[in-house]
Amino acid sequence: MLSESDLIRYERQIMLDGIGIKGQEKLKFSKVLIAGIGGLGSPAAYYLAAAGVGTIGLADFDEVSLSNLNRQILHRTSDVGRLKVDSAAEKLSLLNPNVKINKHNIKLTAGNIADEVKDYDVIIDAADNFETRFLINDSCYFLQKPVVEGAVCGFEGILMTIVPGKTPCYRCLYPDxxxxxxxxGIIGMTAGMIGSLQAFEAVKLLLGIGEPLLGRLLIFDGLNASFRVIDWSKKRNCPFCGENAIVKNSAEI
Ligand SMILES: [Zn+2]
Known part of the structure:
Protein backbone atom coordinates (compact mmCIF):
# COMPACT_ATOMS: atom_id res chain seq x y z
CA MET A 1 0.00 0.00 0.00
CA LEU A 2 2.84 2.41 0.72
CA SER A 3 4.85 3.47 -2.30
CA GLU A 4 8.64 3.47 -2.51
CA SER A 5 8.67 7.21 -1.99
CA ASP A 6 6.29 6.90 1.00
CA LEU A 7 8.74 4.51 2.61
CA ILE A 8 11.50 7.09 2.23
CA ARG A 9 9.41 10.15 3.13
CA TYR A 10 8.11 8.62 6.36
CA GLU A 11 11.19 6.52 7.14
CA ARG A 12 11.98 8.29 10.42
CA GLN A 13 8.50 7.80 11.86
CA ILE A 14 7.96 4.31 10.46
CA MET A 15 10.90 3.21 12.62
CA LEU A 16 8.98 4.24 15.76
CA ASP A 17 7.28 1.65 17.94
CA GLY A 18 3.57 2.33 17.65
CA ILE A 19 3.74 3.47 14.03
CA GLY A 20 5.62 1.08 11.73
CA ILE A 21 4.37 0.23 8.25
CA LYS A 22 0.90 -0.62 9.54
CA GLY A 23 0.51 2.67 11.37
CA GLN A 24 1.72 4.62 8.37
CA GLU A 25 -0.83 2.86 6.20
CA LYS A 26 -3.48 3.70 8.76
CA LEU A 27 -2.52 7.36 8.56
CA LYS A 28 -2.69 7.20 4.77
CA PHE A 29 -6.33 6.13 4.98
CA SER A 30 -7.23 8.57 7.77
CA LYS A 31 -9.24 11.73 7.39
CA VAL A 32 -8.94 14.77 9.63
CA LEU A 33 -10.98 17.94 9.40
CA ILE A 34 -9.39 21.15 10.64
CA ALA A 35 -11.94 23.82 11.45
CA GLY A 36 -10.15 27.14 11.15
CA ILE A 37 -6.92 27.64 9.21
CA GLY A 38 -5.41 30.31 11.42
CA GLY A 39 -2.91 30.27 14.25
CA LEU A 40 -3.82 26.78 15.48
CA GLY A 41 -4.93 25.29 12.18
CA SER A 42 -1.73 26.24 10.36
CA PRO A 43 0.71 24.16 12.42
CA ALA A 44 -1.87 21.40 12.90
CA ALA A 45 -2.42 21.08 9.14
CA TYR A 46 1.29 21.35 8.36
CA TYR A 47 2.28 18.54 10.72
CA LEU A 48 -0.60 16.29 9.72
CA ALA A 49 0.35 16.69 6.05
CA ALA A 50 4.00 16.07 6.88
CA ALA A 51 3.03 12.94 8.84
CA GLY A 52 1.11 11.55 5.88
CA VAL A 53 -2.50 11.78 7.04
CA GLY A 54 -4.12 10.84 3.73
CA THR A 55 -7.02 13.28 3.67
CA ILE A 56 -7.08 16.67 5.34
CA GLY A 57 -10.16 18.86 5.26
CA LEU A 58 -9.72 22.61 5.66
CA ALA A 59 -12.80 24.53 6.81
CA ASP A 60 -12.54 28.31 6.71
CA PHE A 61 -14.34 31.04 4.81
CA ASP A 62 -12.00 33.87 5.70
CA GLU A 63 -9.34 35.64 3.68
CA VAL A 64 -5.75 36.13 4.74
CA SER A 65 -5.03 39.53 6.27
CA LEU A 66 -1.72 41.14 7.14
CA SER A 67 -2.45 41.00 10.88
CA ASN A 68 -2.82 37.19 10.64
CA LEU A 69 0.79 36.69 9.72
CA ASN A 70 2.38 36.89 13.19
CA ARG A 71 0.97 33.41 13.86
CA GLN A 72 -0.75 31.85 10.83
CA ILE A 73 2.35 30.28 9.36
CA LEU A 74 0.75 28.61 6.36
CA HIS A 75 0.14 32.02 4.79
CA ARG A 76 2.65 34.46 3.37
CA THR A 77 2.64 38.21 2.74
CA SER A 78 1.80 37.59 -0.91
CA ASP A 79 -1.30 35.64 0.18
CA VAL A 80 -2.99 38.65 1.78
CA GLY A 81 -6.49 38.88 0.30
CA ARG A 82 -6.58 35.22 -0.83
CA LEU A 83 -8.95 32.67 0.64
CA LYS A 84 -7.27 30.89 3.53
CA VAL A 85 -8.31 27.50 2.18
CA ASP A 86 -6.60 28.25 -1.15
CA SER A 87 -3.45 29.59 0.45
CA ALA A 88 -3.26 26.69 2.91
CA ALA A 89 -4.03 23.96 0.35
CA GLU A 90 -1.26 25.26 -1.89
CA LYS A 91 1.39 25.13 0.85
CA LEU A 92 0.29 21.71 2.09
CA SER A 93 0.40 20.27 -1.43
CA LEU A 94 3.89 21.66 -1.93
CA LEU A 95 4.97 20.00 1.30
CA ASN A 96 3.27 16.69 0.56
CA PRO A 97 1.58 16.21 -2.84
CA ASN A 98 0.34 12.75 -1.79
CA VAL A 99 -2.11 14.19 0.73
CA LYS A 100 -5.63 14.85 -0.51
CA ILE A 101 -6.78 18.30 0.57
CA ASN A 102 -10.51 19.01 0.74
CA LYS A 103 -11.30 22.71 0.76
CA HIS A 104 -14.46 23.67 2.66
CA ASN A 105 -14.75 27.38 1.94
CA ILE A 106 -17.82 27.65 4.08
CA LYS A 107 -19.05 29.09 7.34
CA LEU A 108 -20.00 26.18 9.56
CA THR A 109 -23.62 26.40 10.69
CA ALA A 110 -26.07 24.14 12.49
CA GLY A 111 -27.55 23.42 9.04
CA ASN A 112 -24.38 22.23 7.31
CA ILE A 113 -22.02 20.93 9.98
CA ALA A 114 -23.26 17.31 9.91
CA ASP A 115 -22.50 17.13 6.18
CA GLU A 116 -19.12 18.77 6.60
CA VAL A 117 -17.84 16.47 9.37
CA LYS A 118 -19.47 13.16 8.44
CA ASP A 119 -16.61 11.78 6.34
CA TYR A 120 -13.85 12.57 8.83
CA ASP A 121 -12.36 10.42 11.59
CA VAL A 122 -11.21 13.25 13.85
CA ILE A 123 -12.09 16.94 14.02
CA ILE A 124 -9.56 19.54 15.11
CA ASP A 125 -11.25 22.58 16.57
CA ALA A 126 -9.06 25.52 15.62
CA ALA A 127 -11.86 28.06 15.32
CA ASP A 128 -11.31 31.68 16.31
CA ASN A 129 -14.67 32.32 17.94
CA PHE A 130 -16.83 30.83 20.67
CA GLU A 131 -19.94 30.39 18.52
CA THR A 132 -18.13 28.05 16.11
CA ARG A 133 -16.46 26.17 18.96
CA PHE A 134 -19.79 25.48 20.63
CA LEU A 135 -21.31 24.50 17.30
CA ILE A 136 -18.49 22.05 16.53
CA ASN A 137 -18.50 20.49 19.97
CA ASP A 138 -22.26 20.31 20.36
CA SER A 139 -22.71 18.80 16.90
CA CYS A 140 -19.82 16.37 17.17
CA TYR A 141 -21.17 15.14 20.50
CA PHE A 142 -24.32 13.90 18.77
CA LEU A 143 -22.48 12.84 15.61
CA GLN A 144 -20.09 10.75 17.76
CA LYS A 145 -17.01 12.41 16.31
CA PRO A 146 -13.88 12.93 18.42
CA VAL A 147 -12.80 16.56 18.72
CA VAL A 148 -9.33 17.78 19.60
CA GLU A 149 -9.96 21.05 21.29
CA GLY A 150 -7.25 23.69 21.52
CA ALA A 151 -7.49 27.32 22.53
CA VAL A 152 -4.95 30.08 22.99
CA CYS A 153 -4.86 33.50 24.52
CA GLY A 154 -1.82 35.72 24.90
CA PHE A 155 1.05 33.55 26.10
CA GLU A 156 -1.14 30.68 27.28
CA GLY A 157 -3.06 27.82 25.78
CA ILE A 158 -5.16 24.82 26.68
CA LEU A 159 -5.68 21.46 25.04
CA MET A 160 -8.02 18.53 25.57
CA THR A 161 -9.48 15.68 23.57
CA ILE A 162 -13.18 14.95 23.66
CA VAL A 163 -14.49 11.54 22.64
CA PRO A 164 -18.30 11.39 22.84
CA GLY A 165 -19.53 8.74 25.24
CA LYS A 166 -16.07 8.26 26.68
CA THR A 167 -14.95 11.60 28.08
CA PRO A 168 -16.65 14.61 29.59
CA CYS A 169 -18.13 16.80 26.88
CA TYR A 170 -17.27 20.41 26.07
CA ARG A 171 -20.37 21.60 27.95
CA CYS A 172 -19.08 19.96 31.12
CA LEU A 173 -16.29 22.54 31.05
CA TYR A 174 -18.15 25.42 29.42
CA PRO A 175 -21.89 25.11 30.11
CA ASP A 176 -22.75 28.30 28.24
CA GLY A 185 -3.84 39.39 21.91
CA ILE A 186 -1.62 36.47 20.91
CA ILE A 187 1.98 35.70 20.13
CA GLY A 188 2.52 33.13 17.38
CA MET A 189 4.54 30.64 19.41
CA THR A 190 1.60 29.99 21.72
CA ALA A 191 -0.59 28.99 18.79
CA GLY A 192 2.30 27.02 17.28
CA MET A 193 2.68 25.01 20.47
CA ILE A 194 -0.99 24.19 20.94
CA GLY A 195 -1.68 23.64 17.21
CA SER A 196 1.11 21.10 16.88
CA LEU A 197 -0.09 19.34 20.02
CA GLN A 198 -3.56 19.17 18.46
CA ALA A 199 -2.03 17.38 15.47
CA PHE A 200 -0.23 15.05 17.91
CA GLU A 201 -3.50 14.23 19.69
CA ALA A 202 -5.17 13.49 16.35
CA VAL A 203 -2.39 11.09 15.34
CA LYS A 204 -2.61 9.32 18.71
CA LEU A 205 -6.36 8.87 18.27
CA LEU A 206 -5.98 7.65 14.68
CA LEU A 207 -3.29 5.13 15.58
CA GLY A 208 -4.59 4.18 19.02
CA ILE A 209 -1.23 4.90 20.63
CA GLY A 210 -0.13 6.70 23.76
CA GLU A 211 -2.43 8.45 26.18
CA PRO A 212 -4.57 11.12 24.55
CA LEU A 213 -5.84 13.88 26.83
CA LEU A 214 -9.10 12.10 27.63
CA GLY A 215 -10.66 13.62 30.73
CA ARG A 216 -7.47 15.61 31.17
CA LEU A 217 -6.84 19.25 30.43
CA LEU A 218 -3.38 20.48 29.48
CA ILE A 219 -2.55 24.07 30.37
CA PHE A 220 0.47 25.66 28.70
CA ASP A 221 2.07 28.83 30.04
CA GLY A 222 4.67 30.13 27.61
CA LEU A 223 6.09 32.81 29.88
CA ASN A 224 6.82 30.27 32.60
CA ALA A 225 7.69 27.55 30.09
CA SER A 226 5.36 25.24 32.01
CA PHE A 227 2.83 22.55 31.23
CA ARG A 228 0.24 21.43 33.72
CA VAL A 229 -2.25 18.62 33.24
CA ILE A 230 -5.34 18.51 35.41
CA ASP A 231 -8.09 15.91 35.52
CA TRP A 232 -11.61 16.99 34.76
CA SER A 233 -14.73 14.93 34.87
CA LYS A 234 -18.32 14.82 33.71
CA LYS A 235 -20.58 17.30 35.42
CA ARG A 236 -23.66 15.70 36.92
CA ASN A 237 -25.79 18.62 35.79
CA CYS A 238 -24.26 18.91 32.30
CA PRO A 239 -27.05 19.82 29.85
CA PHE A 240 -25.63 17.33 27.32
CA CYS A 241 -24.15 14.34 29.10
CA GLY A 242 -25.38 14.85 32.70
CA GLU A 243 -27.88 12.71 34.61
CA ASN A 244 -30.81 14.85 33.55
CA ALA A 245 -29.58 16.00 30.16
CA ILE A 246 -31.94 18.52 28.66
CA VAL A 247 -30.43 18.47 25.17
CA LYS A 248 -31.07 15.06 23.62
CA ASN A 249 -30.17 15.57 19.99
CA SER A 250 -28.58 18.05 17.64
CA ALA A 251 -31.92 19.54 16.64
CA GLU A 252 -32.34 20.88 20.18
CA ILE A 253 -29.03 22.72 20.30
ZN1 LIG B 1 -21.13 17.10 29.45
Missing amino acids: LPKGEPFK
Missing part, protein backbone atom coordinates in the same frame (compact mmCIF):
# COMPACT_ATOMS: atom_id res chain seq x y z
CA LEU A 177 -21.41 30.51 25.51
CA PRO A 178 -19.22 33.18 27.18
CA LYS A 179 -20.51 36.69 26.74
CA GLY A 180 -18.48 39.43 25.12
CA GLU A 181 -15.58 39.43 22.73
CA PRO A 182 -12.63 37.15 23.49
CA PHE A 183 -9.28 38.83 24.17
CA LYS A 184 -7.45 38.87 20.84
Whole structure:
Protein backbone atom coordinates (compact mmCIF):
# COMPACT_ATOMS: atom_id res chain seq x y z
CA MET A 1 0.00 0.00 0.00
CA LEU A 2 2.84 2.41 0.72
CA SER A 3 4.85 3.47 -2.30
CA GLU A 4 8.64 3.47 -2.51
CA SER A 5 8.67 7.21 -1.99
CA ASP A 6 6.29 6.90 1.00
CA LEU A 7 8.74 4.51 2.61
CA ILE A 8 11.50 7.09 2.23
CA ARG A 9 9.41 10.15 3.13
CA TYR A 10 8.11 8.62 6.36
CA GLU A 11 11.19 6.52 7.14
CA ARG A 12 11.98 8.29 10.42
CA GLN A 13 8.50 7.80 11.86
CA ILE A 14 7.96 4.31 10.46
CA MET A 15 10.90 3.21 12.62
CA LEU A 16 8.98 4.24 15.76
CA ASP A 17 7.28 1.65 17.94
CA GLY A 18 3.57 2.33 17.65
CA ILE A 19 3.74 3.47 14.03
CA GLY A 20 5.62 1.08 11.73
CA ILE A 21 4.37 0.23 8.25
CA LYS A 22 0.90 -0.62 9.54
CA GLY A 23 0.51 2.67 11.37
CA GLN A 24 1.72 4.62 8.37
CA GLU A 25 -0.83 2.86 6.20
CA LYS A 26 -3.48 3.70 8.76
CA LEU A 27 -2.52 7.36 8.56
CA LYS A 28 -2.69 7.20 4.77
CA PHE A 29 -6.33 6.13 4.98
CA SER A 30 -7.23 8.57 7.77
CA LYS A 31 -9.24 11.73 7.39
CA VAL A 32 -8.94 14.77 9.63
CA LEU A 33 -10.98 17.94 9.40
CA ILE A 34 -9.39 21.15 10.64
CA ALA A 35 -11.94 23.82 11.45
CA GLY A 36 -10.15 27.14 11.15
CA ILE A 37 -6.92 27.64 9.21
CA GLY A 38 -5.41 30.31 11.42
CA GLY A 39 -2.91 30.27 14.25
CA LEU A 40 -3.82 26.78 15.48
CA GLY A 41 -4.93 25.29 12.18
CA SER A 42 -1.73 26.24 10.36
CA PRO A 43 0.71 24.16 12.42
CA ALA A 44 -1.87 21.40 12.90
CA ALA A 45 -2.42 21.08 9.14
CA TYR A 46 1.29 21.35 8.36
CA TYR A 47 2.28 18.54 10.72
CA LEU A 48 -0.60 16.29 9.72
CA ALA A 49 0.35 16.69 6.05
CA ALA A 50 4.00 16.07 6.88
CA ALA A 51 3.03 12.94 8.84
CA GLY A 52 1.11 11.55 5.88
CA VAL A 53 -2.50 11.78 7.04
CA GLY A 54 -4.12 10.84 3.73
CA THR A 55 -7.02 13.28 3.67
CA ILE A 56 -7.08 16.67 5.34
CA GLY A 57 -10.16 18.86 5.26
CA LEU A 58 -9.72 22.61 5.66
CA ALA A 59 -12.80 24.53 6.81
CA ASP A 60 -12.54 28.31 6.71
CA PHE A 61 -14.34 31.04 4.81
CA ASP A 62 -12.00 33.87 5.70
CA GLU A 63 -9.34 35.64 3.68
CA VAL A 64 -5.75 36.13 4.74
CA SER A 65 -5.03 39.53 6.27
CA LEU A 66 -1.72 41.14 7.14
CA SER A 67 -2.45 41.00 10.88
CA ASN A 68 -2.82 37.19 10.64
CA LEU A 69 0.79 36.69 9.72
CA ASN A 70 2.38 36.89 13.19
CA ARG A 71 0.97 33.41 13.86
CA GLN A 72 -0.75 31.85 10.83
CA ILE A 73 2.35 30.28 9.36
CA LEU A 74 0.75 28.61 6.36
CA HIS A 75 0.14 32.02 4.79
CA ARG A 76 2.65 34.46 3.37
CA THR A 77 2.64 38.21 2.74
CA SER A 78 1.80 37.59 -0.91
CA ASP A 79 -1.30 35.64 0.18
CA VAL A 80 -2.99 38.65 1.78
CA GLY A 81 -6.49 38.88 0.30
CA ARG A 82 -6.58 35.22 -0.83
CA LEU A 83 -8.95 32.67 0.64
CA LYS A 84 -7.27 30.89 3.53
CA VAL A 85 -8.31 27.50 2.18
CA ASP A 86 -6.60 28.25 -1.15
CA SER A 87 -3.45 29.59 0.45
CA ALA A 88 -3.26 26.69 2.91
CA ALA A 89 -4.03 23.96 0.35
CA GLU A 90 -1.26 25.26 -1.89
CA LYS A 91 1.39 25.13 0.85
CA LEU A 92 0.29 21.71 2.09
CA SER A 93 0.40 20.27 -1.43
CA LEU A 94 3.89 21.66 -1.93
CA LEU A 95 4.97 20.00 1.30
CA ASN A 96 3.27 16.69 0.56
CA PRO A 97 1.58 16.21 -2.84
CA ASN A 98 0.34 12.75 -1.79
CA VAL A 99 -2.11 14.19 0.73
CA LYS A 100 -5.63 14.85 -0.51
CA ILE A 101 -6.78 18.30 0.57
CA ASN A 102 -10.51 19.01 0.74
CA LYS A 103 -11.30 22.71 0.76
CA HIS A 104 -14.46 23.67 2.66
CA ASN A 105 -14.75 27.38 1.94
CA ILE A 106 -17.82 27.65 4.08
CA LYS A 107 -19.05 29.09 7.34
CA LEU A 108 -20.00 26.18 9.56
CA THR A 109 -23.62 26.40 10.69
CA ALA A 110 -26.07 24.14 12.49
CA GLY A 111 -27.55 23.42 9.04
CA ASN A 112 -24.38 22.23 7.31
CA ILE A 113 -22.02 20.93 9.98
CA ALA A 114 -23.26 17.31 9.91
CA ASP A 115 -22.50 17.13 6.18
CA GLU A 116 -19.12 18.77 6.60
CA VAL A 117 -17.84 16.47 9.37
CA LYS A 118 -19.47 13.16 8.44
CA ASP A 119 -16.61 11.78 6.34
CA TYR A 120 -13.85 12.57 8.83
CA ASP A 121 -12.36 10.42 11.59
CA VAL A 122 -11.21 13.25 13.85
CA ILE A 123 -12.09 16.94 14.02
CA ILE A 124 -9.56 19.54 15.11
CA ASP A 125 -11.25 22.58 16.57
CA ALA A 126 -9.06 25.52 15.62
CA ALA A 127 -11.86 28.06 15.32
CA ASP A 128 -11.31 31.68 16.31
CA ASN A 129 -14.67 32.32 17.94
CA PHE A 130 -16.83 30.83 20.67
CA GLU A 131 -19.94 30.39 18.52
CA THR A 132 -18.13 28.05 16.11
CA ARG A 133 -16.46 26.17 18.96
CA PHE A 134 -19.79 25.48 20.63
CA LEU A 135 -21.31 24.50 17.30
CA ILE A 136 -18.49 22.05 16.53
CA ASN A 137 -18.50 20.49 19.97
CA ASP A 138 -22.26 20.31 20.36
CA SER A 139 -22.71 18.80 16.90
CA CYS A 140 -19.82 16.37 17.17
CA TYR A 141 -21.17 15.14 20.50
CA PHE A 142 -24.32 13.90 18.77
CA LEU A 143 -22.48 12.84 15.61
CA GLN A 144 -20.09 10.75 17.76
CA LYS A 145 -17.01 12.41 16.31
CA PRO A 146 -13.88 12.93 18.42
CA VAL A 147 -12.80 16.56 18.72
CA VAL A 148 -9.33 17.78 19.60
CA GLU A 149 -9.96 21.05 21.29
CA GLY A 150 -7.25 23.69 21.52
CA ALA A 151 -7.49 27.32 22.53
CA VAL A 152 -4.95 30.08 22.99
CA CYS A 153 -4.86 33.50 24.52
CA GLY A 154 -1.82 35.72 24.90
CA PHE A 155 1.05 33.55 26.10
CA GLU A 156 -1.14 30.68 27.28
CA GLY A 157 -3.06 27.82 25.78
CA ILE A 158 -5.16 24.82 26.68
CA LEU A 159 -5.68 21.46 25.04
CA MET A 160 -8.02 18.53 25.57
CA THR A 161 -9.48 15.68 23.57
CA ILE A 162 -13.18 14.95 23.66
CA VAL A 163 -14.49 11.54 22.64
CA PRO A 164 -18.30 11.39 22.84
CA GLY A 165 -19.53 8.74 25.24
CA LYS A 166 -16.07 8.26 26.68
CA THR A 167 -14.95 11.60 28.08
CA PRO A 168 -16.65 14.61 29.59
CA CYS A 169 -18.13 16.80 26.88
CA TYR A 170 -17.27 20.41 26.07
CA ARG A 171 -20.37 21.60 27.95
CA CYS A 172 -19.08 19.96 31.12
CA LEU A 173 -16.29 22.54 31.05
CA TYR A 174 -18.15 25.42 29.42
CA PRO A 175 -21.89 25.11 30.11
CA ASP A 176 -22.75 28.30 28.24
CA LEU A 177 -21.41 30.51 25.51
CA PRO A 178 -19.22 33.18 27.18
CA LYS A 179 -20.51 36.69 26.74
CA GLY A 180 -18.48 39.43 25.12
CA GLU A 181 -15.58 39.43 22.73
CA PRO A 182 -12.63 37.15 23.49
CA PHE A 183 -9.28 38.83 24.17
CA LYS A 184 -7.45 38.87 20.84
CA GLY A 185 -3.84 39.39 21.91
CA ILE A 186 -1.62 36.47 20.91
CA ILE A 187 1.98 35.70 20.13
CA GLY A 188 2.52 33.13 17.38
CA MET A 189 4.54 30.64 19.41
CA THR A 190 1.60 29.99 21.72
CA ALA A 191 -0.59 28.99 18.79
CA GLY A 192 2.30 27.02 17.28
CA MET A 193 2.68 25.01 20.47
CA ILE A 194 -0.99 24.19 20.94
CA GLY A 195 -1.68 23.64 17.21
CA SER A 196 1.11 21.10 16.88
CA LEU A 197 -0.09 19.34 20.02
CA GLN A 198 -3.56 19.17 18.46
CA ALA A 199 -2.03 17.38 15.47
CA PHE A 200 -0.23 15.05 17.91
CA GLU A 201 -3.50 14.23 19.69
CA ALA A 202 -5.17 13.49 16.35
CA VAL A 203 -2.39 11.09 15.34
CA LYS A 204 -2.61 9.32 18.71
CA LEU A 205 -6.36 8.87 18.27
CA LEU A 206 -5.98 7.65 14.68
CA LEU A 207 -3.29 5.13 15.58
CA GLY A 208 -4.59 4.18 19.02
CA ILE A 209 -1.23 4.90 20.63
CA GLY A 210 -0.13 6.70 23.76
CA GLU A 211 -2.43 8.45 26.18
CA PRO A 212 -4.57 11.12 24.55
CA LEU A 213 -5.84 13.88 26.83
CA LEU A 214 -9.10 12.10 27.63
CA GLY A 215 -10.66 13.62 30.73
CA ARG A 216 -7.47 15.61 31.17
CA LEU A 217 -6.84 19.25 30.43
CA LEU A 218 -3.38 20.48 29.48
CA ILE A 219 -2.55 24.07 30.37
CA PHE A 220 0.47 25.66 28.70
CA ASP A 221 2.07 28.83 30.04
CA GLY A 222 4.67 30.13 27.61
CA LEU A 223 6.09 32.81 29.88
CA ASN A 224 6.82 30.27 32.60
CA ALA A 225 7.69 27.55 30.09
CA SER A 226 5.36 25.24 32.01
CA PHE A 227 2.83 22.55 31.23
CA ARG A 228 0.24 21.43 33.72
CA VAL A 229 -2.25 18.62 33.24
CA ILE A 230 -5.34 18.51 35.41
CA ASP A 231 -8.09 15.91 35.52
CA TRP A 232 -11.61 16.99 34.76
CA SER A 233 -14.73 14.93 34.87
CA LYS A 234 -18.32 14.82 33.71
CA LYS A 235 -20.58 17.30 35.42
CA ARG A 236 -23.66 15.70 36.92
CA ASN A 237 -25.79 18.62 35.79
CA CYS A 238 -24.26 18.91 32.30
CA PRO A 239 -27.05 19.82 29.85
CA PHE A 240 -25.63 17.33 27.32
CA CYS A 241 -24.15 14.34 29.10
CA GLY A 242 -25.38 14.85 32.70
CA GLU A 243 -27.88 12.71 34.61
CA ASN A 244 -30.81 14.85 33.55
CA ALA A 245 -29.58 16.00 30.16
CA ILE A 246 -31.94 18.52 28.66
CA VAL A 247 -30.43 18.47 25.17
CA LYS A 248 -31.07 15.06 23.62
CA ASN A 249 -30.17 15.57 19.99
CA SER A 250 -28.58 18.05 17.64
CA ALA A 251 -31.92 19.54 16.64
CA GLU A 252 -32.34 20.88 20.18
CA ILE A 253 -29.03 22.72 20.30
ZN1 LIG B 1 -21.13 17.10 29.45
